[in-house]
Amino acid sequence: MTRNLRLDDGLMAAVDLGSNSFHIAIARLDHGVIRITESLSEKVQLAAGLDQDDHLDEAAQERGLACLSRFGQQLAGVEPRRMRIVATNALRVARNAREFVQRAETVLNHPVEIIAGREEARLIYVGVSQTLAGQGRRLVIDIGGGSTEFIIGDRHEPLLTESLHMGCVSYTQRFFADGQISAKALDKAVTAARQELSAIAGAYLAEGWQTAIGSSGTIKAVRTVIQQLGWSDADGIITAEHIERLRELLLQHRHVSELDLPGLKEDRRAIMPAGFAIISAIFQSLGLDTLGYSDGALREGVLHDLLGRFQDVDIRDRTVTSLQQRYSIDPAFAARVADTALDLLRQSRPAADIRPEDATLLERAAQLHEIGQAISHSGYHKHGAYLLLHSDLAGFSRPDQERLSLLVGLHRRRMRQEQVQALLQAGGPALFHLCLLLRLAVLLHHSRSRDDLPAPKLKVDGDSFTLRFPRGWLNTRPLTCADLEQEQDYFAGLGLTLDFA
Structure with missing residues (x-):
C-alpha cells in the first residue's frame, strides 16, 4: 500500500467528541513537525445527557450538533483525507449512539469514529509523548x-x-x-x-x-x-x-x-x-x-496517528501483522488472496462507489480471513468474526472493527438476508460489494496452490457479476468449477447473478 503524500503544504485536522468537551485542532506539517495553527474547545457535556437507560437525550444531542456546526466552519479548508473525527466514552456507552453519529456526519460531511477505551488510551499516550x-x-x-x-x-x-x-x-x-x-x-x-x-x-x-x-x-x-x-x-x-x-x-x-x-x-x-x-x-x-x-492530549495523538497513516507507518498495519503472528496465519497465502481481491476491486471500481479506504479495508480482511482457524476449522469464519469484533485492535475504531468482522465472518458459506442488512447498515452498498469480492478471491485460492493464478476478468453490471478465465483453464480445475457453481447458487439467493467461463 502506497500512502506517502506531501503534507507540508496542506492542513490537517483532528476533532475529539469527548464526554465533557468537544475539541478541534488544526495543524500544518512544518519540516516534519506538526504545528498547531488553530485550537478550539467547547463544553458540551454529552455525558450529562445520558439517562438511566444510557440513551442520549435530545438536548445533549442538540448541544453537540450546534457545536459541530461551528467547528464545521473551521474545517472547511481541510481536505477530508487529512481529517479524523473520533468520539469517546459517552458515545461508547449511549445505546442510541448511531443516531447521533449519523446526524453529526451530516453536519460535518465526514465519518465519525467511535473509538474503544484502550484505543483512546493509546492515542492519548501518542499525543502526550510528543510533548x-x-x-x-x-x-x-x-x-x-x-x-x-x-x-x-x-x-x-x-x-x-x-x-x-x-x-x-x-x-x-x-x-x-x-x-x-x-x-x-x-x-x-x-x-x-x-x-x-x-x-x-x-x-x-x-x-x-x-x-x-x-x-x-x-x-x-x-x-x-x-x-x-x-x-x-x-x-x-x-x-x-x-x-x-x-x-x-x-x-x-x-x-x-x-x-x-x-x-x-x-x-x-x-x-x-x-x-x-x-x-x-x-x-x-x-x-x-x-x-x-x-498539554498533549487525544487530539494531538490523533494528528500524529493520522500523519503516520500517510507516511507508511500506519499502526493498523502493525496490528494486522501482529494478529497474523499470534494466530499463526500464513502471511504468504493471505497476501495472494489480498492481491486477487484488490485486482477484482480495481476492475469493478467504475461500477461501485468505492473509496480508497475501502480498498485498504478489503486488503486487511483478506490478510486476516483465516484468523478463526486458530480456534477451530469448523465454522472458522464465525470465530474470526468474533475475534475481530471483540479484540483490542490498536489503530482501529469500533466501526472499523465491525466492518472488518463482518467481511471475515461472511467470506464463505450462504449469506442470510439479515446478514446482508448488517453489511448495508455498517457500510452501505460498498461494504456489501467488498464482501462479494472477498468471497470470490478466497474461493479462487481454495486449493492453496502456489502457482500463479491467472488474473480473471471481472465485469460488474448492476446485480450481474461475470468472471472470465483464460481459455481451457477451468477445464483442468474441477474443484474451482464446483466452488464457483456453489457460489453461483449463493449469489442467486441474494438476487444476484454470477456467470463464469
Whole structure:
C-alpha cells in the first residue's frame, strides 16, 4: 500500500467528541513537525445527557450538533483525507449512539469514529509523548468526562493501556447531582473510584514507572488552582500534600456555586468535586507522590496517528501483522488472496462507489480471513468474526472493527438476508460489494496452490457479476468449477447473478 503524500503544504485536522468537551485542532506539517495553527474547545457535556437507560437525550444531542456546526466552519479548508473525527466514552456507552453519529456526519460531511477505551488510551499516550523529552517509563493519566485512561509507556511506545468507566461528568451526576459538597459525598466518590482502580492497580504497580504525567482539563484545572494558591512553583507539579490541602479547601464550601477558587473557570465549578475525587483516588491507589502535566492530549495523538497513516507507518498495519503472528496465519497465502481481491476491486471500481479506504479495508480482511482457524476449522469464519469484533485492535475504531468482522465472518458459506442488512447498515452498498469480492478471491485460492493464478476478468453490471478465465483453464480445475457453481447458487439467493467461463 502506497500512502506517502506531501503534507507540508496542506492542513490537517483532528476533532475529539469527548464526554465533557468537544475539541478541534488544526495543524500544518512544518519540516516534519506538526504545528498547531488553530485550537478550539467547547463544553458540551454529552455525558450529562445520558439517562438511566444510557440513551442520549435530545438536548445533549442538540448541544453537540450546534457545536459541530461551528467547528464545521473551521474545517472547511481541510481536505477530508487529512481529517479524523473520533468520539469517546459517552458515545461508547449511549445505546442510541448511531443516531447521533449519523446526524453529526451530516453536519460535518465526514465519518465519525467511535473509538474503544484502550484505543483512546493509546492515542492519548501518542499525543502526550510528543510533548515530553527524556527517557524512562512514564505513567500517563487522562481524566475525561466519562472515562479515565491510564497508560504506561517508554518514550513514544505505550506498553500498558487501560480505560476505566469513571469521569468528571459521570461522577458529578452520580455523587454531586444536587451541587452539595460534603465529606460524605466526597468520600463516596473517592471510594467508588478506588474500587474501579483496584482492577488495574496491581498490574500497573508491578509494571512500574519513573514519572507520572496528567493531561486534559480536570488535571489542568487542579494544577492551575494549586499554582494560583501559591502552593506550587512554575512547573506546576501536583503533590500528595497538595491533594490533602485541596480537599480541606473544597470542604469549606457547601455548594459548587460557592466555589471561588483562584484560576478555576466558571464552567469547571460544577465538576470540580468529582474531578478532584478521581485524582485523590488515583494518588491513593497508585501511591503517587507527584503528578506532572502535559498539554498533549487525544487530539494531538490523533494528528500524529493520522500523519503516520500517510507516511507508511500506519499502526493498523502493525496490528494486522501482529494478529497474523499470534494466530499463526500464513502471511504468504493471505497476501495472494489480498492481491486477487484488490485486482477484482480495481476492475469493478467504475461500477461501485468505492473509496480508497475501502480498498485498504478489503486488503486487511483478506490478510486476516483465516484468523478463526486458530480456534477451530469448523465454522472458522464465525470465530474470526468474533475475534475481530471483540479484540483490542490498536489503530482501529469500533466501526472499523465491525466492518472488518463482518467481511471475515461472511467470506464463505450462504449469506442470510439479515446478514446482508448488517453489511448495508455498517457500510452501505460498498461494504456489501467488498464482501462479494472477498468471497470470490478466497474461493479462487481454495486449493492453496502456489502457482500463479491467472488474473480473471471481472465485469460488474448492476446485480450481474461475470468472471472470465483464460481459455481451457477451468477445464483442468474441477474443484474451482464446483466452488464457483456453489457460489453461483449463493449469489442467486441474494438476487444476484454470477456467470463464469
